[in-house]
Amino acid sequence: MIKINNLSKSFSDNLVLENITTTIEHGEVVAVIGPSGSGKSTFLRCINLLESPSSGQILLHEMDITKPKINKLEIRKNIGMVFQHFHLFPHMTAFENVMYAPMKVKHQKRGEAEKIAKELLIKVGLTEKMDTYPNRLSGGQKQRVAIARALAMEPEIMLFDEPTSALDPEMVKEVLDVMKDLAKSGMTMVVVTHEMNFAKEVADRIIFMDGGQLIEEGEPISFFDNPQTKRAGDFLAKVL
Numbered sequence: 001m002i003k004i005n006n007l008s009k010s011f012s013d014n015l016v017l018e019n020i021t022t023t024i025e026h027g028e029v030v031a032v033i034g035p036s037g038s039g040k041s042t043f044l045r046c047i048n049l050l051e052s053p054s055s056g057q058i059l060l061h062e063m064d065i066t067k068p069k070i071n072k073l074e075i076r077k078n079i080g081m082v083f084q085h086f087h088l089f090p091h092m093t094a095f096e097n098v099m100y101a102p103m104k105v106k107h108q109k110r111g112e113a114e115k116i117a118k119e120l121l122i123k124v125g126l127t128e129k130m131d132t133y134p135n136r137l138s139g140g141q142k143q144r145v146a147i148a149r150a151l152a153m154e155p156e157i158m159l160f161d162e163p164t165s166a167l168d169p170e171m172v173k174e175v176l177d178v179m180k181d182l183a184k185s186g187m188t189m190v191v192v193t194h195e196m197n198f199a200k201e202v203a204d205r206i207i208f209m210d211g212g213q214l215i216e217e218g219e220p221i222s223f224f225d226n227p228q229t230k231r232a233g234d235f236l237a238k239v240l
């Protein structure tokens with residue numbers, strides 16, 4: 001579905017992604033792990049064109065989306081993103097948060113948007129909270145609204161940037177459970193996470209990054225039990 005060829009990104013003279021090459025298959029769940037500052041967020045942000053790569057290509061169904069004349073908004077409709085800090089619209093209820101983009105960006109009729117929003121909020125376990133504003137929701141509830149909101153656009157792929165890192169420990173599971181269900185339903189997902197158990201259980205593949213480079217990638221079992229590089233081994237020794 002996505003081919004990434006020699007992707008590099010610099011901020012002025014700071015090279016933060018260096019020659020990343022990988023592919024993401026339809027229906028695959030890829031966990032991206034690595035130390036803070038290794039370029040994980042920048043990698044995700046390049047995929048949905050929140051950052052423009054300095055060099056290299058990103059092909060979405062064979063179409064190079066890094067070309068200057070590409071319609072970024074059109075591409076982003078297909079790519080859902082969930083952030084560490086939720087980014088909900090504070091002046092809208094959970095229900096309105098989920099309905100907003102489909103109506104505004106996809107020109108969905110209100111009735112249709114309401115129907116989909118309701119289904120999604122039920123799916124993420126927030127039947128009771130539809131008419132609640134974000135400031136009255138817990139972190140875990142906010143993140144589940146954010147996931148429902150991204151899904152409302154019916155994206156082909158979902159990107160998650162440390163979706164549970166800002167949550168109190170007792171709320172992590174409710175968000176990971178929603179993500180697990182989504183993975184089971186066949187959604188293509190790229191998840192930056194420090195939740196090693198989630199990566200082990202749910203991901204089809206691990207990408208390990210360090211210093212802006214893709215150091216190692218592989219199936220979770222072999223990666224966690226038998227990392228091939230010293231850098232991955234050292235990282236795992238610290239976090240496991």
Ligand code: ADP
Pocket residue numbers: 011014016034035036037038039040041042043
């Ligand atoms: P990670 O998500 O793995 O912690 P990031 O992708 O956020 O890493 O950051 C990688 C490096 O890029 C860091 O050194 C960070 O300071 C730098 N960086 C990220 N975004 C910007 C930006 N907008 N401007 C300048 N430097 C940035």
Ligand code: MG
Pocket residue numbers: 040041042161
């Ligand atoms: Mg990050």
